[in-house]
Amino acid sequence: MNSIAQQLDSTQIKSAYLFNFIKHVQWSDETSKNQFVVAIYQNQPLFEQISNTLSDRLVKNKPISVIYVESVQECKNADVVFVTVESDIDISTIASDLRQTQTLLVTDNSADKHNIMINLVVDSEKKAITFEVNKSNIVFEQLSMSSELLLLGGTEIDVATLYRETEVAMQKMRLREVKLQLELNQQNEKISDNISRLNNLNNELGKRQNIAEQRQVELLALKKDIDRQKLSVTAKEGQLNDVLQQLSSAREALEAKQKETEQQDQANEAMSNRIAANKNILGKQQSQLEQQELQLIKKNEQLAQGKERIDKQRSYITFLAGLITTALLFSILVVWLFIKNKKTTRKLSQTLANLKSMQDQLIQSEKLASLGKLTAGVAHEINTPLGIAVTSTSSALEATRAILGDFEQNNLTKSAMSKYFQSIEQSAELNMSSLDRVIELLNNFKQVAADQVVGELREINFTHYINEIMQTLSAELKRDRVTYQYQGDEEIMMKTVPGAIAQVLTNLVTNSLRHGFENQQSGNIVIKTEVTNDVITLMYADDGNGMTAEVLQNIFEPFFTTKRNSGGTGLGMNIVYNIINQKLQGNIDIESEEGQGARFIITLPKVLKE
Secondary structure, three states, rough: OHHHHOOHHHHHHHHHHHHHHHHEEEOOOOHHHHOEEEEOOOOHHHHHHHHHHHHOOOOOOOOEEEEOOHHHHHOOOOOOOEEEOOOOHHHHHHHHHOOOOOOOOEOOOOOOOOOOOOOEEEEOOOEEEEEEEOHHHHOOOOOOOOHHHHHOEEEEEOOOHHHHHHHHHHHHHHHHHHHHHHHHHHHHHHHHHHHHHHHHHHHHHHHHHHHHHEEEEEEEEOOOOOOOOHHHHHHHHHHHHHHHHHHHHHHHHHHHHHHHHHHHHHHHHHHHHHHHHHHHHHHHHHHHHHHHHHHHHHHHHHHHHHHHHHHHHHHHHHHHHHHHHHHHHHHHHHHHHHHHHOOOHHHHEEEEEEEEHHHHHHHHHHHHHHHHHHHHHHHHHHHHHHHHHHHHHHHHHHHHHHHHHHHHOOOHHHHHHHHHHHHHHHHHHHHHHHHHHHHHHHHHHHEEEEEEEEHHHHHHHHHHHHHHHHHOOOOHHHHEEEHHHHHHOOOOEEEEEEHHHHHHHHHHHHHHHHHHOOOOOEEEEEEEEEEEEEEEEEEEEOOOOOOHHHHHHHOOOOOOOOOOHHHHOOOOOHHHHHHHHHHHHEEEEEEOOOOEEEEEEEEEEOEEOO
C-alpha cells in the first residue's frame, strides 16, 4: 500500500483506506443496515472528492453514502466519521461526544493517541500514507476488526506505552498532592494556634450570643425561602391544572375526530358498495346500448329492402297507381320511422345522462375515499404527540404528589424543590411542544380537507401547500416505509384551485403505494418544482416497479386497472388527467419503464383563468 501511495493522489489513498476500514470492521447491527454512511467533518473539498470516489461502490454488498457534516451531533447518525485534524478541532471532545454510538472515528494526522481509533499518518520522507490503530477504543465502542486490517500497512498503538505515560503523570500528581497536603497541615496548625489565642481573648458569653444571633438569622432566611417555595409550588400547580384542562380538551376533540373517522369509514364502505352496484348497472346499460345499435342497423337494412321492393313495383303498376301507392307507403314508412327514431333517441339520451351521473358519483366517491384515508392518517399521527403529553403530565402529577408528601411531613429540602421545579418545567415544555404538533397537524388537515370539498379559486404558496399535503399523508408513507423529499424553490406563489391539486397529489401517492411499491421493502418519492415565465412544472417521481408498455398506453383510460380483483375502480388516473387538463388548465406526461420507477411531468399555469 505504501508503494502505491507514491503513484496515487492522497485523496484517492484516503478513500481507499476508508473503503478497507469499512470492509475489515464489524458493527453489531451490520446485518440490518441498508447502507454504510461516511461523514466528512468540516472539510467541503475533501467531501466532494471522496464522494465522487466512493458513492458508486459497494462494500459487503451494500452501498456507501458519503455526507458532509458541520456538527458532532450530525456525526452520531453515521457509521464512519473522518476528521482532518486542524488547530481549531479538539479530537478529545469529538471522541467524547461519539462514545457509545458505535461510530468508527478516523482521524488524519492527529497527535492525540489516547482518543483516536484509526489515525492516518503522512510520512514526508517516504512520501507515503500509513495508519495507526488504537484497538482498545474500537473494542470499547462494541466494534470488532479483522486481523487483515493491519496487513494493509497499519500499526497498532502500543497500549503499554500509553499506560506507562499515564502512570508517570499520575505519580507526579501524587507527589504534588503530598507536598500540598504538608503545606495545608502547616497552615491548619497555624490557624489552630490563632483560634486558641482568639478563644482565650473572648469570653464564653460573647460566643454563645453570637451563635444564637447567627441561628436566628439562618432561621429567618429559611422561613422566607419556604414562603417563596410555597408561592412557587402554588403557581406551578396552577400551570399544571391549565395543562390538564388543555389535555382534557384535546382528548375530547380527538374522541370526536375518531367518531367522525369511524362514521366516514362506514360511509366509505357504503360508497364502495354503491360503486360496485353502479358498475353492474353500467355493464347492463352498455349491453343494452349495443343491442339497440344492432336493432337500428337491422331497421336501416329493412328500410333499404323496402325501397328496393317499391322500385320493382313501379315497373308493374301503372304510372298513376304506382305513384299514389308509392307516396302512401313512403309517407307511412317515414312517419313510422320518425316515431321509432324519436323513442330510440329518447332512450339513448336517458342512458347517456345516467352514465354521466354514474361517472360524477364515482368521482365524488373517489374524493371521499381519499379524504377518508387522509382523516385516518392524521388521526394516527395525532396519537403519538398526545401519548407523549399524557405520559409527561402523569409524571408531573406523580412528582407533585411526592413533593406535597414531603412538605406535609416537614421533610422538604432545597435540592428536592429544585429537582421538582426542573421536572415540572421539562414536563410543561414537553406538553407544549406535543400540543403544538397536534395543533399544526389539525390546521393542515382542516385546510387540505376544506380545499378538497369546496374547490374554490384562491392564491397559495405552492411549495408550502405541497408539503402540507404530503405531511397529511405521512402516516401512509411511514406504514409502507416510503421516504419523501422535495426539491425546488421554497417560495412559489400561484392562483389556482388548491383542492384539485390536493386530489391529484393524493391520487399519485396512492397509485405509488398500491402499484409502484408493491412487494418492495421500502421506497422513495421525490417532488421537484420549476418556474419558467408564467408556467410551473411539477415532476413527481418514485423508484418503484414502473409500468409495462400496455399499462403506460392505457393508464388514463377510464375503468382501466390492474387491481380489479382487489377493489380497484380504474378511475384514479383518469380523474387526475381530467382535473389537470380541464379544471387546472394544464398538461400531464408520463415516463416509465418496467423496473425503473415512474415520472409524472405536470405543467400548470401560474395564474388560473376564471
